[in-house]
Amino acid sequence: MSTFMKEEGKMFSKTAASLGWDVDRQIKELNNIYSGKVEFSRYNYSEYLERHSRPAICINWSADDIEDLELPECKFIRMIALFDPNYVGNIKTIRLPYCLKSVNVDEMCSGLSMRMLQGLSEHFVSKDIKLHKVVIRSGTKLKSVEGCTIVREFEDGSIKKEKLVITQCTVYERI
Amino acid sequence: MGTFMLKAGETFGIKAEMLGLDIDHQLKILNDLYHGKVEFDKDSFLENKIDVKRHYRRGIKRDVICIKWVADDIDDLKLPECEYIAAQVLFKESYKGKLRTLRLPRCLKKVDFYTIDLKVKYIENLVIPPETEYVDDNVCKIEKENADGSVSEMKMRLECDWVPYLDD
Numbered sequence: 001m002s003t004f005m006k007e008e009g010k011m012f013s014k015t016a017a018s019l020g021w022d023v024d025r026q027i028k029e030l031n032n033i034y035s036g037k038v039e040f041s042r043y044n045y046s047e048y049l050e051r052h053s054r055p056a057i058c059i060n061w062s063a064d065d066i067e068d069l070e071l072p073e074c075k076f077i078r079m080i081a082l083f084d085p086n087y088v089g090n091i092k093t094i095r096l097p098y099c100l101k102s103v104n105v106d107e108m109c110s111g112l113s114m115r116m117l118q119g120l121s122e123h124f125v126s127k128d129i130k131l132h133k134v135v136i137r138s139g140t141k142l143k144s145v146e147g148c149t150i151v152r153e154f155e156d157g158s159i160k161k162e163k164l165v166i167t168q169c170t171v172y173e174r175i
Numbered sequence: 176m177g178t179f180m181l182k183a184g185e186t187f188g189i190k191a192e193m194l195g196l197d198i199d200h201q202l203k204i205l206n207d208l209y210h211g212k213v214e215f216d217k218d219s220f221l222e223n224k225i226d227v228k229r230h231y232r233r234g235i236k237r238d239v240i241c242i243k244w245v246a247d248d249i250d251d252l253k254l255p256e257c258e259y260i261a262a263q264v265l266f267k268e269s270y271k272g273k274l275r276t277l278r279l280p281r282c283l284k285k286v287d288f289y290t291i292d293l294k295v296k297y298i299e300n301l302v303i304p305p306e307t308e309y310v311d312d313n314v315c316k317i318e319k320e321n322a323d324g325s326v327s328e329m330k331m332r333l334e335c336d337w338v339p340y341l342d343d
Contacts, residue, residue: 138320165329165331
C-alpha cells in the first residue's frame with residue numbers, strides 16, 4: 001500500500017503561519033483537508049517539570065485503508081503525542097514532517113506508548129496492533145542513546161547487523 | 176586484539192551437567208578458569224510468565240551468571256558454554272571493563288530483543304551464534320533519511336513496566 005499524503009499538507013505550515021491560525025483553527029482546517037481519511041484532535045501535554053500544558057495536534061482516527069501516512073507540515077505536531085489515546089485505525093508506518101527540528105527517542109517512546117498501549121491492552125483479546133515504522137527526515141536531528149549492534153550469524157557464514165536503540169518507557173495496563 | 180576465549184569454556188556446559196554442579200559451584204569454577212582475565216558473578220531476574228486465559232502475569236526468579244569485571248586488555252570476549260548465562264542479565268550493575276564485543280554461547284537457545292540486558296548499550300557488538308533463535312517482536316523500526324538519500328535503520332525497544340492503568 002502506498003503512502004497517503006495530501007499536497008495541501010506540505011504547504012499547511014506556511015499557510016497557517018501567514019493567516020495566524022491558532023491550534024484549534026489548524027485542527028479544523030486539517031480535518032477539512034483530510035476529511036474521510038484522517039481525523040486530528042487536540043492533545044495537551046506537559047514538558048518535564050513544567051507546570052503549564054502545551055497543545056499538540058495528534059491523530060484521532062484514520063480510515064481502514066491507510067497503513068502508511070505522511071503527516072502534514074504543522075508546528076503543532078509533536079513526537080510526544082502522535083496518537084490520541086483513543087486512536088482507531090490501521091496505521092503501520094508514519095512519516096514525520098520536515099518541519100520537525102529534532103526528535104528525542106525517549107520522547108518518541110512516550111509518544112508511541114499511546115499506540116503501544118492500545119496494542120498491548122488488546123493483546124489478550126485480539127491480535128497485537130502496533131506501529132512498524134517511523135520515518136525521520138534528513139533535516140530532523142535525532143537525539144538518541146547510542147546502542148550496541150546486534151550481529152546475527154547464520155549457518156551459511158553470512159552475518160546481519162542491526163543497530164539497537166534502547167529506550168525505556170512505561171506502558172500502562174488497563175485493568 | 177583477537178577474541179578472548181578459553182578452550183575449557185567451550186566444554187564447560189557439558190562437564191558441569193555431567194557432574195551435576197549447582198550455580199554457585201559453576202561460578203567458582205568459571206572464576207578459577209578465567210582468573211585474572213574475567214570475573215563472573217551471580218545475579219537474578221524475574222522471568223515473566225503470562226497466563227493468557229486468566230489475564231494473569233507472574234514473575235519467576237531465575238538465577239544467572241553474569242560478567243562483573245574484564246581485564247583492560249580484553250575488548251572481545253566469547254562467553255563460556257554455561258546453562259546459567261542468559262541474555263536478560265549479561266552484566267552486573269557494577270561491571271567494569273573495556274569490552275566492545277561480546278559473543279554469546281551456542282548453548283543459549285533463544286535471545287529475545289525485547290528482554291536483552293539494557294547494559295549492552297555499553298558495548299558495540301553483541302554477536303548471536305547461528306544456533307540461537309533470535310526473536311525481535313514488539314519493536315518499532317526507525318528509518319532515518321540521510322542527506323545523501325540513503326536510509327539508516329534502527330530498532331527501538333520498548334521496555335514495558337506493567338502497572339495498573341488509572342482512568343480519569
